[in-house]
Amino acid sequence: MRTRSWSSKPNGWDALVVLAVIALALGSALAVWGGGGESGEALTAVVIIDGKEADRFSPADLLEGPRTYSNGSYTLEAAYGLRGAESAPLDHEPPSGEAGVRVAWADCPTQDCVRTGLITRSGQSIVCLPGRIIIRLEGGAPDGGIVDAVVG
Amino acid sequence: MRLTTKQLTLCAVLTALALALSYLENLFPLALAIPIPGVKLGLANIVTVFALYALGAFQALMILFARCLLGGMFAGNMNALLFSLLGGAAAMLAMIGLVRLGRCSVYGVSIGGAAAHNCGQIAAAVLTLGSTAPLYYLPVLLAVSLAAGALTGLAAACLFQALDHTNLRIS
Amino acid sequence: MRRFISITLALNLLLSLTACFGPPVDPDTVQESIQVIAMDTAMLISTYGKRSTAAAYASEDLIRDLEAQLSRTEEDSEVSRLNAADGRPTEVGPDLAALLTAAEEYRADTGGAFDITVAPVVSAWGFTEDSFRVPAQAELETLLEKVDGSAVRVERTAGGCTAALAPGQSADLGGIAKGYAADKLADLFREYEIPRAIATLGGNVLAWGDRPDGTAWRVGVQDPARPDEQNGFVGILNLKNSFAVTSGGYQRYFEEDGRTYHHIIDPATGYPADSDLTSVTVVAEVLPPDAEQLYGPGTMCDALSTALFVMGREQALNFWTSRKNAFDLVLVTKDGEIYVTGGIAEDFVFDEESGYAYPVLVK
Numbered sequence: 001m002r003t004r005s006w007s008s009k010p011n012g013w014d015a016l017v018v019l020a021v022i023a024l025a026l027g028s029a030l031a032v033w034g035g036g037g038e039s040g041e042a043l044t045a046v047v048i049i050d051g052k053e054a055d056r057f058s059p060a061d062l063l064e065g066p067r068t069y070s071n072g073s074y075t076l077e078a079a080y081g082l083r084g085a086e087s088a089p090l091d092h093e094p095p096s097g098e099a100g101v102r103v104a105w106a107d108c109p110t111q112d113c114v115r116t117g118l119i120t121r122s123g124q125s126i127v128c129l130p131g132r133i134i135i136r137l138e139g140g141a142p143d144g145g146i147v148d149a150v151v152g
Numbered sequence: 153m154r155l156t157t158k159q160l161t162l163c164a165v166l167t168a169l170a171l172a173l174s175y176l177e178n179l180f181p182l183a184l185a186i187p188i189p190g191v192k193l194g195l196a197n198i199v200t201v202f203a204l205y206a207l208g209a210f211q212a213l214m215i216l217f218a219r220c221l222l223g224g225m226f227a228g229n230m231n232a233l234l235f236s237l238l239g240g241a242a243a244m245l246a247m248i249g250l251v252r253l254g255r256c257s258v259y260g261v262s263i264g265g266a267a268a269h270n271c272g273q274i275a276a277a278v279l280t281l282g283s284t285a286p287l288y289y290l291p292v293l294l295a296v297s298l299a300a301g302a303l304t305g306l307a308a309a310c311l312f313q314a315l316d317h318t319n320l321r322i323s
Numbered sequence: 324m325r326r327f328i329s330i331t332l333a334l335n336l337l338l339s340l341t342a343c344f345g346p347p348v349d350p351d352t353v354q355e356s357i358q359v360i361a362m363d364t365a366m367l368i369s370t371y372g373k374r375s376t377a378a379a380y381a382s383e384d385l386i387r388d389l390e391a392q393l394s395r396t397e398e399d400s401e402v403s404r405l406n407a408a409d410g411r412p413t414e415v416g417p418d419l420a421a422l423l424t425a426a427e428e429y430r431a432d433t434g435g436a437f438d439i440t441v442a443p444v445v446s447a448w449g450f451t452e453d454s455f456r457v458p459a460q461a462e463l464e465t466l467l468e469k470v471d472g473s474a475v476r477v478e479r480t481a482g483g484c485t486a487a488l489a490p491g492q493s494a495d496l497g498g499i500a501k502g503y504a505a506d507k508l509a510d511l512f513r514e515y516e517i518p519r520a521i522a523t524l525g526g527n528v529l530a531w532g533d534r535p536d537g538t539a540w541r542v543g544v545q546d547p548a549r550p551d552e553q554n555g556f557v558g559i560l561n562l563k564n565s566f567a568v569t570s571g572g573y574q575r576y577f578e579e580d581g582r583t584y585h586h587i588i589d590p591a592t593g594y595p596a597d598s599d600l601t602s603v604t605v606v607a608e609v610l611p612p613d614a615e616q617l618y619g620p621g622t623m624c625d626a627l628s629t630a631l632f633v634m635g636r637e638q639a640l641n642f643w644t645s646r647k648n649a650f651d652l653v654l655v656t657k658d659g660e661i662y663v664t665g666g667i668a669e670d671f672v673f674d675e676e677s678g679y680a681y682p683v684l685v686k
Contacts, residue, residue: 006205007257008309014260017250018298021267025294028287048358109453115551124553125358127365130453134358134365147559148521149367149528151569151604152545 043122045078045101048134059099059120066104074131079104081118101126101135155211163203163211163218170199170219171226174236195300197243197269201262201308206315209248216240235276242272258308263301270297354535355379361390362501364525370512371519371535378515382522385507392418393500395442395451402496406442410490412478420484421617422496422503423477429499429626430472433642437630438472438590440488442495448595450586451495455577457584463593470590501527502625503618505566509609526569527625530562531609539563539670546677547573547601547655557602557655558673558682564609566621570628571602571655589633596633603632603639604653606667624650636662640685655679 047055049071057067062080069076083098100120103113106128113128125136155163177195196219203212220240224233246268250261270293278287355375359366359382366386370378394400401419415423426439442451444466449455458466474489488494496503501524512520512531519532521540530540539561549555550573560567572585572595589596605628607620627650631639636656643652643664651666661682663671673682 006312008259008312010257010259011255013253013255014257014263017256017260017264021263021294021298021301024267025291028294029291031287051359117551117553119553123356125365125367127358127360129360129363129365132360134360136358146554147541147543147556148534149523149530149540150543150545150556151526151528151560151567152543152547152550152571152574152602 042139043099043120043137044139046136046138047078048136050132054133059101062101069131069133071131071133074106074108074128074133076106076108076113076128076131076133077104078102078135081120083118083120101137103128103135106131159207159211162207163215166199166203167215167218167222170196170215171222173198174219174223195304196240197262197265197301197304198307198311200240200244201247201258201265201304202311204244204247204251204261205258205308205312209244209251213244216244234279235273238276238279239269239272242275243269257305258312259302259305262305262308263298266297266301266304267294270294357383359383359386361386362393362504362525363497364501366522366524368508368522369520370515370517371532372515372517374515375517375520378512378517378520381511381515382508385511386504386524389418389500389504389507392416393422393496395495395497402494405486405488406493408487410487410492412476412485412487415477415484415486417484417617418503419496420477420479420486422499422622423475423486423494425503425618425622425626426494426496426499427472427475427477429623429630433627433630433634435472435590436633437498437626438470439494439496439498440470440472440475440492441588441590442493444470444590444593445495445586445588448584448586448588449577450575450588455579455584457579458593467593470593472590498629499622499626501525502566502568502621502623505529505621505625506619509566509619509621510612513612526574527621528562528567529609529621530565530567533563542567544569544604544653544655544671545571545602546674546679547571548678550574555677556674557661557677557679558653558671560604560606560653560667561670561672562606565606566609566624567604567606568621568624568628569602569604570632571600572596572598572632573601587629587632598632598635599657600632600636600639600654601657602653602655603628605631605650606652606670607650620650640664643685652685 042058045057045059046053047069049069054069055067059080062078066077066079069078078101081100081102083100098120100118102118103116103126106113108128108130110130113126116126119126119137122137122139125134127134173196200212200216203215220233220236223236243265247261247265250256250264274287274290274293353373353375354369354371356367356369357379359368368379368382391397392401395402395406397403401415405413405415429437444463445451447458447462447466469489469491471489474492475494476487478485504524505522505527508522508529509531517531519535521531522529528542530542534540540563542560542562543556544558544560546555546557570587572587575586576583585595587596588594605624607624610619631642631652634642636654639652639654640662651664652662653671654662659679661673661679662685663682665684665686668684671682
């Protein structure tokens, strides 16, 4: 029977393989997650322009300053917001101090994105129709919201 | 290449074992964390690692293909076949390379194989969905493959040690 | 060697046994969500189950395909070619043929309150291009002469279908296309054996199956008085295997000289419908597959929500009474009343803090 010599004692070459896999994981993480770092559980805002992910950041990143996104002839500005000032009806336990994202300013005629207001929970999104820009929250606590969908 | 009856029997037994292992890994709720159809831990790689050392590349490859084909037929899912074939083939290539290099222990070989296995499966997902969205899971899967590969390596090492006391020696 | 084989065989047997008794991963909890901007609206589709990812991507393809056929702004779409043909028959695909047939059915049913040929009037108000203005009465009268959905012809020929408008007419399927898309999504979910899904197509909701916890999907009905509040509801509908569509003047409007003009144009007057309603929600159950049927309840809900808004409260409720079993309604009036029809009385959970009077149950 043809056999190969084997060793069950980990050595430096194994460490090299492990390092290569880690490097590959980090490299691909940088490539596909746009350098946003490993979000895992943390609430992350994802910006999708024309169906493609354009940016990914934590709401807290906006404390350093708002971010601007443009597509076609439309531009909007995403800014940091903190829930607490406005109280949502039906929401019997108004969450205080929840960080989130809102569109502070946009040059579209409809202003729907601005009117959407602050989003703070995973699954919520702000949509700019004319500019085909979506800001969507992922990770973090799921939207413990009262509904799964809205008509109207 | 002609196989002796003994080799053929061993191949068949190992194929059966690999199939059982791929069923076993369905018990691990990896699909919950990573919702890509067909993505698995790659436990059946234990058999591939063992076969590669004990029987050589050719027979290890035969066992791999038999396992993928039979597994696909049992699952009644040709999508799953593509996933396991691409994953298995990538793992095999990586491990043959590492074994030929002759420097790594079984741990290095199986970690390299597990990482390649996941890369192959993501490639299959990208192909079947026609979307690059599955790439998003690659970093997570690679991280998982470190642990899974080490586990597979440990299992293979235990197996080799146990077999040292039988007449099927690998040295 | 013998010993090795017996060890492996024993191990093998053991593993097969555990494979049989171990708790399998519940594939119904695997979920995929996609967001699509199409048909002038934002769509969110969440599918569950083993094939959730494939179904979600197939849903996006389906919607993009429909949009390419039905867009009024893309010159090469089937609808644009139909509109540009100035009365001559043009070839149309099965989707547009089905939609035109559906549009005529609901136009006739509602006495013209829903009419796809009102498109030029809607454009005159600027709702197509977001360049709002109040058209002159004379301009509206000229445009109204061409509004008549009964003039639309659909012919089934050996090679496919042809359709023709009357000369000078143009059609916009925006008031029915999303409902039709919801119908097609239901077919797709069935084909992919999706156990549960929730799809929001800009005000059109398809609640497929139930929630992962086995309860009904909770669909909020937006309070027309608080259109911008994320949790501003008049109540919540608990739905399984149902379509729900809401129409209301609050969804799109503009103000000029202190007056508000909304986007639901009454085909009879050419003006924004002078309705005593602020929103109409139409709910209907998903029907079992039927190869004969070109369109389904989703299409109906979409068309009727617009038509019943134009009709106003009294006519809308009469219309429901004459067709009770086909659909149900939640009506919100300008006076702050809510009307809920019998079939969904138990599925509608009124929000007492909304400031509305307790819902009136219509039987």
